[in-house]
Amino acid sequence: MEGHEAKPMNGVNGIHNPNKEDDADFDPSAPPPFKIAEIRAAIPKHCWVKNPWRSLSYVIRDILVIFAMAAAAIYFNNWYVWPLYWAAQGTMFWAVFVLGHDCGHGSFSDSRVLNSVVGHFLHSAILVPYNGWRISHRTHHQNHGHVENDESWVPLTEKVYTNLDESTRKFRFRVPYPIFAYPFYLWTRSPGKQGSHFNPYSDLFAPNERKDVITSTVCWTMMLALLVCISFIVGPVQVLKIYGVPYWIFVMWLDMVTYLHHHGYDEHKLPWYRGKEWSYLRGGLTTVDRDYGLINNIHHDIGTHVIHHLFPQIPHYHLVEATKSAKHVLGKYYREPKKSGPFPFHLINNLVASMSNDHYVSDTGDIVYYQTDPKLYKSLKSKLI
Numbered sequence: 001m002e003g004h005e006a007k008p009m010n011g012v013n014g015i016h017n018p019n020k021e022d023d024a025d026f027d028p029s030a031p032p033p034f035k036i037a038e039i040r041a042a043i044p045k046h047c048w049v050k051n052p053w054r055s056l057s058y059v060i061r062d063i064l065v066i067f068a069m070a071a072a073a074i075y076f077n078n079w080y081v082w083p084l085y086w087a088a089q090g091t092m093f094w095a096v097f098v099l100g101h102d103c104g105h106g107s108f109s110d111s112r113v114l115n116s117v118v119g120h121f122l123h124s125a126i127l128v129p130y131n132g133w134r135i136s137h138r139t140h141h142q143n144h145g146h147v148e149n150d151e152s153w154v155p156l157t158e159k160v161y162t163n164l165d166e167s168t169r170k171f172r173f174r175v176p177y178p179i180f181a182y183p184f185y186l187w188t189r190s191p192g193k194q195g196s197h198f199n200p201y202s203d204l205f206a207p208n209e210r211k212d213v214i215t216s217t218v219c220w221t222m223m224l225a226l227l228v229c230i231s232f233i234v235g236p237v238q239v240l241k242i243y244g245v246p247y248w249i250f251v252m253w254l255d256m257v258t259y260l261h262h263h264g265y266d267e268h269k270l271p272w273y274r275g276k277e278w279s280y281l282r283g284g285l286t287t288v289d290r291d292y293g294l295i296n297n298i299h300h301d302i303g304t305h306v307i308h309h310l311f312p313q314i315p316h317y318h319l320v321e322a323t324k325s326a327k328h329v330l331g332k333y334y335r336e337p338k339k340s341g342p343f344p345f346h347l348i349n350n351l352v353a354s355m356s357n358d359h360y361v362s363d364t365g366d367i368v369y370y371q372t373d374p375k376l377y378k379s380l381k382s383k384l385i
Contacts, residue, residue: 026332028270028271028332029273029282029367031282032282032333034330034331035281036281038329039310039330040311042326042328043325044321044322044325047315047318047321047325048313050107050109050315052108052111052114054315055109055315058317059096059099059118059122062095062096062099065092066089066093069088070089070242073085073241086249087249090247090248090249090252091250091295091298091299092246093246093247094249094254094257095298095300096125097123097126097128097250097254098299098302098316099118099122099300100118100122100123100128100130101302102316103116103118103119103122103134104130104133104137105312105313106312106313107312107314107315107316108315116130119134124219124220124222124223125223126247127183127220127223127224128186128220129186129213129219129220130216130219131209131212131215131216132186132197132198132204133186133216135205135209135212136197137151139151139204142280143283144262144280144284144286145272145273145278145282145283145286145287146273146274147272147274148274150283152262153190153259153262153263154190154192154193155361155370156190156359156360156361157192157361157362158360159363160191160192161359168191169376173356173359173376173380174380175351175355178355179252179255180252180255181255182254189204197213198213200214227243253299256347256351257290257299257303259354260347260350260351260354261287261288261289261290261303262286262287262288263354263358264288264353264354265288269358269369269370270286270288270369271286272361272369272370273286273366273367273368274365274366274367274368275366276366280310284306285330287306287309288305288306288337289303289304289305289323289335289336290303290305290337290347291303291339291340291344292344292347293340293341293344294343295343300316300317301316301317301320302316303337304319304320304322306334306335307319307322307326355380356377356380357370357372358370358372359372359373359377
């Protein structure tokens with residue numbers, strides 16, 4: 001299968017590098033001239049300090065906002081309010097996920113017990129199996145930018161891609177379907193990978209992690225049972241309005257943000273690595289910071305993603321300062337995010353463009369870039385016209 005547009009071979013090791021046409025002086029796939037220790041040294045020491053009380057204050061803030069908005073929506077109970085409630089509450093569910101995400105990284109506090117208790121509470125409340133996700137997300141961070149070993153929105157190789165049926169291609173690449181993928185990913189993972197975040201015997205987990213997975217699956221099941229019980233009391237429609245629709249808005253945020261932190265950069269395609277070309281530093285430098293306008297503070301500055309990927313131990317409330325302090329070391333390897341208006345509508349174009357063009361990577365090569373299936377590209381474009 002050929003790419004959408006044939007271009008000369010001008011990249012590292014004879015592999016086409018589309019960035020060469022954009023900036024002849026810089027190749028982001030080349031080994032950086034600095035080491036990760038230099039980035040670490042540029043970040044102020046206080047940025048590494050985890051304050052559990054400060055972390056808990058964000059949890060309390062978000063929970064109070066969630067319950068206040070739910071109470072207001074129930075009180076007014078009209079169709080002028082419900083759409084606003086769904087958008088706002090779904091965004092707050094996403095904010096709660098980010099705090100649980102910090103627990104999973106251990107950046108919430110130095111206490112494993114506190115991290116686990118808060119993480120289970122927050123993630124179970126939004127139907128995320130905390131330990132199952134925590135372990136697979138750790139795999140993502142440890143292998144970021146690696147074609148085969150990465151875990152989150154991992155590229156499809158050409159062989160895997162060509163074996164996909166038409167419906168799978170449609171749901172993976174045609175917006176908005178991909179931004180509803182997360183619950184299905186938890187159960188079945190991505191094409192070409194097997195396992196489930198709920199199954200303690202999945203390939204995702206080591207034998208000594210099975211009890212943790214069982215714990216998070218039990219907590220997830222208890223939350224689901226609670227929702228079912230509430231639906232018998234107040235009715236399923238009310239549960240759908242109060243919880244169900246915001247849940248899917250949260251899923252949309254999660255899938256969109258996760259994808260855009262690793263794909264769809266405006267200026268050039270991002271490299272992916274295999275074998276001897278991959279390293280933790282080079283993989284981390286393929287991540288992208290994003291600006292979400294007013295949402296930055298609401299979802300705890302998760303848009304500062306490069307430093308977060310390199311140093312996931314840094315609490316979210318220090319990521320902005322840490323990023324500013326490290327940019328002079330990163331140089332051109334840091335991609336300055338496009339400034340957002342109050343709401344990040346500009347990112348929709350990035351998402352659609354990337355989904356339309358970035359379909360698979362070569363089966364071979366230690367440095368590869370996304371290629372385009374011309375047939376699928378034509379089909380996706382025709383749907384947008």
